[in-house]
Amino acid sequence: MSTFGSRIKELRKNKGMSQKDFGKIFNLSESTIGMYERDERKPDFDTLIQISEYFNVSTDYLLKGKDFSSEAEKIFDNANTQIAARDGEISREEAIKAIEWLLENEKDRKPGDKQPRRKKFR
DSSP states (O other): OOOOOHHHHHHHHTTTTTTTHHHHTOOOHHHHHHHTTTTTOOOOOOHHHHHHHHTOOHHHHHHSSHHHHHHHHHHHHHHHHHHHHHHSOOOHHHHHHHHHHHHHHHOOOOOTOOOOOOOOOO
C-alpha cells in the first residue's frame, strides 16, 4: 500500500534528489525528511502545499494517493461529451448546466457505489 512517505520518497528519487537536497529546498533537516518517508511524521499544512507545488502534484495525491481534481475533470469531460453528442456545440452556459446536472445526480451516491444513479439530462 502506498503511503504519504512512500509517495514523497518516490517523487524525491524521481528528481534525483537526496534527502539532504530535498530538505534544503524546504528548509527542513535530513532527519525530518527521513521521518516523513518512514511515515513517522507529517508536514504542517504550509510545507505540504510547498511540496505539492514543487513536485506539481495535488495535496490530495500526497495525502491519499489519489488526485481528486482529475476526478472533477472526468466529470466535466463527461458533461461536455454528453452535450457535444446532443448538439455538437458546447456553450459556457450548457457546460455549467451539465456540471450542475452531474453534481445533482451524484449527490446521493455513497462511497463504493458501482453504478451512478442517473437522471436523464435535458
